[in-house]
Amino acid sequence: MRLTSVMLASFALVAFVHGQGASDAHREKNPIYKELLEKGVSVGAGQALRFPEPTLTDKLDKQAQLDAIKKLAGDDYPLDELLRSSIVAPHILKFRDIDVGDPSKIGRGVDLWFVAYGNLDKLTPAQLQSQLMSSRKDNKMVELKEADLTRRGIKVGKDAEETYVHTVAGILDRVQVSSTNHTVITRDKGSIVMAARLDPRFNKDADFPNQWRSITIVDDKEKLGEAQPYEGAGVYIRLTRLHEPAGAVFIEVHQAFVEPKAWFNAPGMLKSKLPIVIQSEVRSFRKELAKTK
Secondary structure (H helix, E strand, C coil), X not given: CCHHHHHHCCCCCCCCCCCCHHHCCHHHHCHHHHHHHHCCEEEECCEEECCCCCCCCCCCCHHHHHHHHHHHHCCCCCHHHHCCCCCCCCCEEEEEEECCCCCCEEEEEEEEEEEEECCHHHCCHHHHHHHHCCXXXXXXXXXXXXXXXXXXXXXXXXXXXXXXXXXXXXXXXXXXXXXXXXXXXXXXXXXXXXXXEECHHHCCCCCCCCEEEEEEEECCEEEECCXXXXXCEEEEEEEEECCCCCCEEEEEEEEEEEEEHHHCCCCCHHHHHHHHHHHHHHHHHHHHHHCCC
């Protein structure tokens, strides 16, 4: 399952429990996560795409976890339904618009929460990073090698779960987005955070550029339009082990990105199309996590 690029290839909520940010160890260990929470993703002209605080952090006891999830769900979903160990259990999906100060662009936010079951300790970096791709067969993912980074003056710590990944992904068969994302994964006793942002140092890179191209169908074949610059995108995924039920993992995905108005004829297309796609991806992720039991 590739939750993040499906949302890229599309939700400002506040923290539901006061003081959570200060107690989140990942904020200090994961520089990308810290940047997304405190600064957001810059889109120029003093504007930034803002990210919400996580709903759960590691300092919460069993009751506090349940209270936070109940508050999130409100009257829409019974708690026992959200916690149900089932591929088809409900999830919570919210969209938000973000002003980017540019009439040719729309700032989009997507927030997703759901529960899955599996062994968090056995979830590998490869499994987490695979979530950056959507399910189109022609999508591509290339992890930049040390030599690629060295030529660009970029250093990666030897012990960190830190990567630079270039993805080429289609969005609703209308747009192809190419982006190089700086990703950092951090682990704590009861949680994992993967945070990624589009790295502006690759905006005009010859080999791994940040750009988008329109997709049109000519004689039953896809034709790509002229490359256009692309910037302003980030995501974090937080997986938190619940005290109860046994094996339950609370997953939240928060993403913000710029949508040029030239992508689609209708500004509401992503909002109308994504819920069905994301439902499928949530179920796929639940199946994937279940393999770690």
